[in-house]
Amino acid sequence: MSNYYNMPKLPTENSPKVEIFVDDKPVMVPGDTNLLEALKAVGIETPHVCYHPFLPVSGNCRQCLVEQEGPRGRMLVIACYTPVAPGMKIYTPASSARVKNARRATQEFMLVNHPLDCPICDKAGECTLQENYMEAGQNESRMRPEYGKNYHGNPAHQFIDAKGQLRGGKHVDLGPRVLLDEERCVQCDRCVRFMRSIAGSEQLQLAGRADHTYITTFPGEKLDHEYDLCVTDVCPVGAMTAKYFRFQKRVWLLSHTPTVSMDDSLGANIWLDHADGRIYRVMPRCNPEVNRSWLSNTSRLAFQNFGKNRLPFMGFHVIQNLVSGVKAEGGKIALAAGGTCTIEDLAALRMLKDSLGDSAELFGGTFKKVGSPDGIAMSGDPMANRAGFKLMGVPENNLADLTKRAGEFKLLLTVNLDIFGEDASQASALEKIQNRVVLSAFNDETAAHGTLSCGVRHWSEVQGTMVNSLNILQKLNACPVCPDEKIRPAYEILSELAGCMFESAADAFKHAGKYAAALSGLSYDTIKSTGKLLEGGEA
Amino acid sequence: MAECVKVCTANFGKGAQDIEVYKKLGGYANISEKLFNMSQFELIDYVQRSNLRGRGGAGFPTGMKWSFVPRNSGKPVYIVVNADEGEGGTFKDHFLMLEDPHRLIEGLIIAGWALGSRAAYIYCRGEFLPCIESINKALNQAYAAGYLGENIMGTKFCFDIFVHRGAGAYICGEETALINSLEGQKGQPRLKPPFPAVSGAWKSPTCVNNVETIMALPWILSHEPEEYARMGTPRAGGTKVFCISGDVKNPGVYEAPLGTPMMTMINDYAGGVVGGKLKAVLPGGSSCAPLTAEEAAVATMDYECLASMKTMFGSGAMIVINDTHNMVDLLNCLGNFYSHESCGQCTPCREGTGLLHRMLNLIVAGKGHDGDVELMQSLCGGFGGVTICPLSISLGGPVSSYTAKFRADFDEYIAKNPDHAKPRVQETYRPGIFW
Numbered sequence: 001m002s003n004y005y006n007m008p009k010l011p012t013e014n015s016p017k018v019e020i021f022v023d024d025k026p027v028m029v030p031g032d033t034n035l036l037e038a039l040k041a042v043g044i045e046t047p048h049v050c051y052h053p054f055l056p057v058s059g060n061c062r063q064c065l066v067e068q069e070g071p072r073g074r075m076l077v078i079a080c081y082t083p084v085a086p087g088m089k090i091y092t093p094a095s096s097a098r099v100k101n102a103r104r105a106t107q108e109f110m111l112v113n114h115p116l117d118c119p120i121c122d123k124a125g126e127c128t129l130q131e132n133y134m135e136a137g138q139n140e141s142r143m144r145p146e147y148g149k150n151y152h153g154n155p156a157h158q159f160i161d162a163k164g165q166l167r168g169g170k171h172v173d174l175g176p177r178v179l180l181d182e183e184r185c186v187q188c189d190r191c192v193r194f195m196r197s198i199a200g201s202e203q204l205q206l207a208g209r210a211d212h213t214y215i216t217t218f219p220g221e222k223l224d225h226e227y228d229l230c231v232t233d234v235c236p237v238g239a240m241t242a243k244y245f246r247f248q249k250r251v252w253l254l255s256h257t258p259t260v261s262m263d264d265s266l267g268a269n270i271w272l273d274h275a276d277g278r279i280y281r282v283m284p285r286c287n288p289e290v291n292r293s294w295l296s297n298t299s300r301l302a303f304q305n306f307g308k309n310r311l312p313f314m315g316f317h318v319i320q321n322l323v324s325g326v327k328a329e330g331g332k333i334a335l336a337a338g339g340t341c342t343i344e345d346l347a348a349l350r351m352l353k354d355s356l357g358d359s360a361e362l363f364g365g366t367f368k369k370v371g372s373p374d375g376i377a378m379s380g381d382p383m384a385n386r387a388g389f390k391l392m393g394v395p396e397n398n399l400a401d402l403t404k405r406a407g408e409f410k411l412l413l414t415v416n417l418d419i420f421g422e423d424a425s426q427a428s429a430l431e432k433i434q435n436r437v438v439l440s441a442f443n444d445e446t447a448a449h450g451t452l453s454c455g456v457r458h459w460s461e462v463q464g465t466m467v468n469s470l471n472i473l474q475k476l477n478a479c480p481v482c483p484d485e486k487i488r489p490a491y492e493i494l495s496e497l498a499g500c501m502f503e504s505a506a507d508a509f510k511h512a513g514k515y516a517a518a519l520s521g522l523s524y525d526t527i528k529s530t531g532k533l534l535e536g537g538e539a
Numbered sequence: 540m541a542e543c544v545k546v547c548t549a550n551f552g553k554g555a556q557d558i559e560v561y562k563k564l565g566g567y568a569n570i571s572e573k574l575f576n577m578s579q580f581e582l583i584d585y586v587q588r589s590n591l592r593g594r595g596g597a598g599f600p601t602g603m604k605w606s607f608v609p610r611n612s613g614k615p616v617y618i619v620v621n622a623d624e625g626e627g628g629t630f631k632d633h634f635l636m637l638e639d640p641h642r643l644i645e646g647l648i649i650a651g652w653a654l655g656s657r658a659a660y661i662y663c664r665g666e667f668l669p670c671i672e673s674i675n676k677a678l679n680q681a682y683a684a685g686y687l688g689e690n691i692m693g694t695k696f697c698f699d700i701f702v703h704r705g706a707g708a709y710i711c712g713e714e715t716a717l718i719n720s721l722e723g724q725k726g727q728p729r730l731k732p733p734f735p736a737v738s739g740a741w742k743s744p745t746c747v748n749n750v751e752t753i754m755a756l757p758w759i760l761s762h763e764p765e766e767y768a769r770m771g772t773p774r775a776g777g778t779k780v781f782c783i784s785g786d787v788k789n790p791g792v793y794e795a796p797l798g799t800p801m802m803t804m805i806n807d808y809a810g811g812v813v814g815g816k817l818k819a820v821l822p823g824g825s826s827c828a829p830l831t832a833e834e835a836a837v838a839t840m841d842y843e844c845l846a847s848m849k850t851m852f853g854s855g856a857m858i859v860i861n862d863t864h865n866m867v868d869l870l871n872c873l874g875n876f877y878s879h880e881s882c883g884q885c886t887p888c889r890e891g892t893g894l895l896h897r898m899l900n901l902i903v904a905g906k907g908h909d910g911d912v913e914l915m916q917s918l919c920g921g922f923g924g925v926t927i928c929p930l931s932i933s934l935g936g937p938v939s940s941y942t943a944k945f946r947a948d949f950d951e952y953i954a955k956n957p958d959h960a961k962p963r964v965q966e967t968y969r970p971g972i973f974w
Binding site: 049057058060063075076081101102106108109110113142144147148187209210211212213 | 708710725730878879880881882883884885886887889890891892893894897898901906908914917918920921924925926927963
């Protein structure tokens with residue numbers, strides 16, 4: 001467990017192709033990576049437990065063994081730590097009984113001390129051990145109960161169970177968010193490596209030796225970090241569990257919606273795992289360019305409030321009448337957008353401004369503090385679509401201007417902008433504006449201060465796009481968890497106000513191309529799940 | 540018993556811990572113009588010609604190991620002396636350091652000159668307190684006499700030696716685990732490559748040598764390398780310090796040329812087997828396969844002969860076992876030791892050694908079953924060559940060979956269980972039934 005582990009090199013689109021021989025058949029694989037990734041690139045899956053593409057290689061699970069032809073004959077090597085070399089000869093279980101037996105032996109060893117309590121384990125259904133067993137194993141156990149298991153982990157956590165067996169380490173409280181089950185731990189040390197190499201805070205350690213090894217924190221210390229829930233993602237078994245999701249739902253009953261977190265301008269790629277019309281958990285979605293496999297607790301736990309305190313839908317015609325009335329009077333109109341507006345919302349807003357003519361003015365931004373990137377999965381900027389605002393020509397930092405000149409306007413229309421919640425003292429100037437229309441997902445401070453408040457869909461419930469701080473255009477997908485079907489996306493309401501309702505997000509995106517040259521050549525459906533790097537951005 | 544040239548143990552019992560005595564016995568004569576006039580390459584070639592092989596257990600040619608250390612890498616070269624002697628039955632380094640610490644220092648200066656090194660670390664097992672005391676005393680004397688420190692003997696060569704006390708973990712005898720421990724990390728073997736010769740301690744080129752290897756250097760340098768090579772076998776030169784223990788009359792440390800017949804070692808050097816007839820010999824420490832009495836009669840103590848008999852020369856630690864012992868008890872001891880000393884990194888070793896230990900415990904407690912031995916042999920098949928370091932094979936090897944060669948002992952124990960023939964009940968549900 002030294003600090004000298006190296007990060008694995010992952011293949012990219014530009015990787016040079018080299019020829020290697022897999023089971024005596026020539027295949028072209030990416031040449032600048034490890035064998036495990038190279039085989040994956042040509043469709044050969046290698047079972048692994050400790051290897052994680054975004055963690056340093058530690059090579060301790062010994063599950064990914066393959067045979068390599070070397071100067072001293074065919075040797076077993078671990079695929080995760082063997083670099084690809086042109087012309088190398090590899091044998092997988094497809095042709096080599098030795099590899100098959102070695103993998104089976106490793107799997108058997110791994111299950112020696114692992115409790116077979118899958119029916120009550122929270123990880124069941126997405127457990128690496130289960131997957132490996134079902135795919136390659138399904139071997140009958142050769143053990144007798146007398147051989148026993150060995151739970152000599154932390155002496156403080158030992159107990160004698162109802163059958164008189166020495167056990168230990170159940171539901172160990174590691175910190176405010178994570179629980180540990182020492183029995184289920186297979187000592188892959190992924191969580192240790194995550195905390196050390198990615199989080200940069202050595203809060204977890206493997207203590208002890210041999211099969212009494214156990215994961216622990218330093219004495220008296222707690223596992224408490226902005227990214228500590230990631231250890232539950234990287235855990236291949238049910239050892240690390242998140243308190244918020246523990247025993248909430250069986251994972252195979254969850255549906256998954258790939259989308260983008262709008263809490264932060266990095267736009268971490270996420271899965272919204274939902275069932276029964278509610279979100280149960282948020283999981284990071286792998287995107288090597290953006291958030292790799294990591295997600296901050298802030299973004300992850302934000303979903304708990306998505307369904308709460310929602311603003312109900314109001315009649316559209318009330319808003320339309322109000323807006324057209326102010327326009328007819330010749331009063332000035334302020335259109336203010338918040339950071340979670342998608343490109344489609346902004347396109348509709350621009351169209352509304354065009355239809356209102358010179359009397360309307362665009363505002364946007366946030367009063368929240370802008371931090372700095374943490375290098376993991378947060379850019380520190382709470383205004384998620386800031387780059388999108390710039391692209392669409394919507395001001396992204398002139399809210400102070402709005403509050404200063406509040407007296408000039410007859411009508412204020414805010415979209416997804418909780419300006420009163422962010423800074424009530426500055427926003428109080430806005431009460432000078434006679435008509436305050438609030439389009440918001442939540443019944444927040446601004447909605448309370450509005451003269452007319454109408455619910456719109458939350459970003460987790462809409463189709464759309466956003467541009468993140470790396471200038472990557474990313475796609476949001478609608479998770480079917482909207483509390484009321486009548487609630488509509490903001491872009492629909494805004495475009496209808498403008499007199500030309502967008503039929504769909506794709507339609508709205510097409511219109512966005514009119515305002516942003518960078519988007520004009522693209523179509524909504526061709527944006528990949530990992531996003532599209534726009535011109536002028538840096539990867 | 541022919542009189543053997545003493546390379547490492549010549550000063551035993553002569554009070555050579557004191558530098559004056561050591562110098563009177565011819566010590567530090569090598570630290571002279573002759574050494575400093577030799578280039579590094581000449582010196583490495585000199586050692587290569589002596590056919591010296593590493594005495595720690597693996598038997599890698601020392602000169603070749605030195606030649607792998609890269610020159611001009613821009614990083615310091617470290618020499619680390621592996622004095623973490625933890626293998627069961629091995630106690631030679633303990634006595635070598637205790638009796639003759641100055642020879643180790645002299646050897647280190649020679650190695651330091653050969654490798655262009657500035658500093659050496661003696662990683663000494665934590666329990667060897669008298670050794671550490673003896674070395675520290677010798678180091679102080681050597682510094683005072685100007686053999687260590689800045690500008691040794693008026694040359695530009697500077698060399699320091701530090702003693703690092705380990706915490707008594709067996710695995711820290713593995714060179715990369717030793718380096719991890721030296722750096723202050725958990726003593727677990729590293730993934731290789733890179734090998735320590737390229738990137739070892741503090742990511743610098745590092746040469747890890749056994750105590751005995753280093754202590755052979757002064758003799759080789761003061762004599763001709765060919766003279767040293769002649770004493771051994773064609774593939775491995777010189778003498779070897781053997782530790783003989785177990786059921787012999789005079790257990791202890793004996794120096795003998797490589798290739799000495801095993802029975803000569805037992806009968807002439809150690810005074811013969813006591814307490815019964817010879818049953819088995821472990822020729823190279825606790826982790827090697829045992830030889831039966833018939834095999835021991837024809838074996839010679841060198842790398843090739845023992846390898847051909849499917850055991851290993853190891854560190855030259857012979858454990859002699861008489862026929863009053865049951866091999867299952869011995870194997871249970873090994874199971875206890877290796878399952879405790881596994882570093883817990885690789886799955887087969889971490890879980891497998893513990894499982895074997897629990898199975899052996901059951902057999903010894905009279906709760907064994909038919910088929911246990913076959914299962915153990917099969918489990919040991921899963922150890923071979925799949926882990927980072929060879930600790931798992933250190934238990935897997937003995938389990939395979941003990942069960943193969945002394946099967947009767949195991950059957951005797953298993954028969955003590957009245958239910959030994961009871962078949963294993965398949966309690967688990969097979970997924971195939973449902974899906």
